[in-house]
């Protein structure tokens with residue numbers, strides 16, 4: 001008898017998600033409540049949960065735009081296969097804009113596909129994880145990439161033409177699964193290593209590594225990157241970056257007028273279409289939606305009870321069960337670590353200046369920036385304390401993710417110091433961001449609820465203390481956080 005896993009493995013994750021996206025491409029840019037109800041009624045429960053979250057009235061226009069943008073990103077990979085372009089798999093801590101600057105290549109991000117699988121296919125992509133485990137891959141590798149790469153390894157999915165690994169020096173779990181997939185599938189792997197050295201010597205070495213990788217990609221695609229292509233990408237980045245900081249400034253308002261899901265949308269766009277006109281349009285739409293919400297006072301309908309900052313990733317097993325649920329409870333999801341990509345203006349003067357700007361974005365990427373730093377705990381804490389103060393957070397939440405041994409190794413130190421410096425407590429959760437069978441979303445919800453009820457007390461008092469110590473309103477947050485003043 002053919003079991004469900006075998007039947008599901010007849011189709012890869014990419015293909016299954018893309019089938020849903022083809023439907024999304026056909027829906028109008030806005031929908032009525034009745035139309036949303038009609039669409040979700042036709043979908044399997046797992047999938048309906050995601051679609052409900054993305055189409056709820058608070059985020060509907062941005063949610064539809066986001067889904068259509070992802071549909072386009074996936075369609076470009078499908079079309080690349082038939083037009084002779086290269087499909088290059090990249091991890092989420094790599095800059096997709098470098099690949100967008102090529103005419104002959106398109107990027108696909110493994111972790112974005114795993115997140116779509118965990119949320120938008122029946123069975124949540126578990127079969128691809130199981131398949132990878134069946135090959136003997138240890139379960140301490142990260143589900144963020146193993147789910148999609150497991151699907152590719154099963155031979156039922158789209159196969160990339162090359163893989164870029166940029167986690168070397170930041171995350172072994174991520175680097176190893178990309179390396180294994182490249183070897184197993186017999187496709188080239190390009191490695192971008194970050195030296196664990198943040199002095200000028202380390203930065204110089206990283207630039208050399210980045211330029212070497214760019215040259216390898218040029219040889220592989222047979223295309224020399226043109227200055228015009230790079231300029232187009234950099235101009236889009238500069239405009240999208242301005243709007244990123246505009247939204248960031250609005251996040252500082254109390255209560256927060258930026259819907260919880262926008263935190264996810266911001267990096268979902270960063271990891272896929274950054275450097276493209278679509279990213280500019282999307283950030284413009286999000287900013288417009290927030291401003292409209294402020295003008296109409298819509299965001300005040302549910303009183304904000306707690307402002308939460310997620311120290312690492314979020315959970316991607318149930319968007320309605322996390323982002324929308326928190327919003328309904330009055331728990332603002334201000335940021336998670338993946339939002340901290342802090343784009344900087346790129347000089348479009350020359351090919352060299354643009355590549356140098358993109359290289360610097362890559363060096364400061366979330367995860368690389370903290371876990372690939374000279375001191376993991378210090379870099380992570382510095383970012384957390386700075387952002388907690390900027391966004392006036394009441395608490396931090398750590399998505400304890402079973403593969404992420406490195407974050408587990410320092411979280412107790414980071415949370416203790418965060419409490420001491422910023423006066424905010426941290427909730428440590430046990431679960432897996434991409435595998436719902438590890439900890440169900442109902443348990444995550446009840447942990448957050450108990451934490452808010454039992455630990456977040458005297459909120460007003462803590463805020464007063466932090467406000468007395470001064471308020472930073474830098475437009476471009478940097479690592480110079482002024483923690484020294486806090487420690488006095």
Ligand code: SF4
Pocket residue numbers: 142143144170171172173174313367371401403404405407
């Ligand atoms: S979540 Fe942790 S284990 Fe997974 S890729 Fe990121 S740093 Fe690595």
